[in-house]
Amino acid sequence: MIELLPERQPQVVRKTGGAPAADMACGKASTAGSVSQRACVFCGSRVVLYPIADALHIVHGPIGCAAYTWDIRGALSSGPQLHRNSFSTDLQEMDVIFGGEKKLEAALLELIAHHQPKAAFIYSTCIVGLIGDDVSAVCKRVSAKTGIPVIGVHSEGFKGTKKDGYRAACEAVYTLVGTGDISGISPHSINILGDFNLAGETWIIREYYKRMGIEVVSCVTGDARVEDIRRCHGAKLNLVQCSGSMTHLAKMMERDYGIPFKRVSYFGIEDMSAALYEAAKFFGDDPAIMVRAQQLVRQEIAAIYPELQRYKQKLVGKKAAIYVGGAFKAFSLIRILRLLGMETAVVGSQTGDAEDYRQLQEISDPGTIIVDDSNPLELAKFCLEKDVDLFIGGVKERPIACKLGIGFCDHNHERKEPLAGFVGMLNFAKEVYASVASPVWQFAPRRAKRVLAATAERNSNGAFV
Numbered sequence: 001m002i003e004l005l006p007e008r009q010p011q012v013v014r015k016t017g018g019a020p021a022a023d024m025a026c027g028k029a030s031t032a033g034s035v036s037q038r039a040c041v042f043c044g045s046r047v048v049l050y051p052i053a054d055a056l057h058i059v060h061g062p063i064g065c066a067a068y069t070w071d072i073r074g075a076l077s078s079g080p081q082l083h084r085n086s087f088s089t090d091l092q093e094m095d096v097i098f099g100g101e102k103k104l105e106a107a108l109l110e111l112i113a114h115h116q117p118k119a120a121f122i123y124s125t126c127i128v129g130l131i132g133d134d135v136s137a138v139c140k141r142v143s144a145k146t147g148i149p150v151i152g153v154h155s156e157g158f159k160g161t162k163k164d165g166y167r168a169a170c171e172a173v174y175t176l177v178g179t180g181d182i183s184g185i186s187p188h189s190i191n192i193l194g195d196f197n198l199a200g201e202t203w204i205i206r207e208y209y210k211r212m213g214i215e216v217v218s219c220v221t222g223d224a225r226v227e228d229i230r231r232c233h234g235a236k237l238n239l240v241q242c243s244g245s246m247t248h249l250a251k252m253m254e255r256d257y258g259i260p261f262k263r264v265s266y267f268g269i270e271d272m273s274a275a276l277y278e279a280a281k282f283f284g285d286d287p288a289i290m291v292r293a294q295q296l297v298r299q300e301i302a303a304i305y306p307e308l309q310r311y312k313q314k315l316v317g318k319k320a321a322i323y324v325g326g327a328f329k330a331f332s333l334i335r336i337l338r339l340l341g342m343e344t345a346v347v348g349s350q351t352g353d354a355e356d357y358r359q360l361q362e363i364s365d366p367g368t369i370i371v372d373d374s375n376p377l378e379l380a381k382f383c384l385e386k387d388v389d390l391f392i393g394g395v396k397e398r399p400i401a402c403k404l405g406i407g408f409c410d411h412n413h414e415r416k417e418p419l420a421g422f423v424g425m426l427n428f429a430k431e432v433y434a435s436v437a438s439p440v441w442q443f444a445p446r447r448a449k450r451v452l453a454a455t456a457e458r459n460s461n462g463a464f465v
Contacts, residue, residue, distance in 0.1 A: 017366035040157035044165020053077035061125025118226035129156030180230025194242030197222030316341035327352035345386035405444025407435030
């Protein structure tokens, strides 16, 4: 048992066999001195909104905040590439003293005239909140002059955590919803919420629903267009993948437009199949949709299952640690690893809620460490204690795995290979196998000791002469 900061102890649970799910503290500010893996409010709003490809995104604050640009998330666009440009008002000392409103307005007018975007999002950073710039007033003036929606995102970093940034993003994008024409939308139509088209994953999922006979009105926000978001209130169902980032938007649309929503995941065979079946069951007035869904699932699984079994033979008994942003992804990863014969020894998230952690305890194996809002030291010690073979996380977890001599799999937004859908399941299995089975780990000091110990045991048992 490792030592934890006293304030951190309620946020870590070890599952014991047969015991009911324990209550975990979560949804609170990070413990001082813990060096949380979480990001700020601005980061949360920026990564959710910026895949809207035909909108202008401008960071109102010091230039350093503009580091959160397109290259931190592998979201692709099938058309406009405006979202790949990073714009900032680059507030300096004099702007902090006298205010940055004039600078913001001038920047917006120049950029809108040059790029002709369909909308503009202005992200308020910490310094803007402190000096009191009236960003909303600037937005109204510029919108009146240019004729496009200019939307302020209240994402001052000190207001909370990345999860609060998700909420700010939902409220900003919701100002577009309900302003477009919904004529011509199919009665069998959906919106995909919380998929960001990482490595083209939205295109894979759209194609599945198209094969089933379901129209995707809008994906918010992967490969999104402003006009599609304006008319997304015409869809009959919202499917929410990244529940942490988009549930707030789904609830607002249910409240104001009566559109129900379902939480789904597109990772792994089980959850991908369930997502398709959920949509098919909702449109039960057309039984042919379910028939097509069943055919699609059979065909896709048949194409990848034999190769998955070959990888499983090499991975049985291996152990993994999971630390991701949203808990929804952790559920899918546990099921995927189990399908590959692997055990999840450590699992946690940055933004999970009480219900998420109850579910994680229910589906985890006895002895699993479940953690909320962890830090590098805790994660490193948990990985060493459980002697894991693989760490699944994001860019901030990669150095931990490398320093410990553990295989790493990037399942965050920096990746460049699709991991969603059935084809994504196969890609993931390949990456896990390549990471875990790489011969390089025999040269890592900790792994070398394991190899030497196993060799000594075989020799003592007479396996070698």
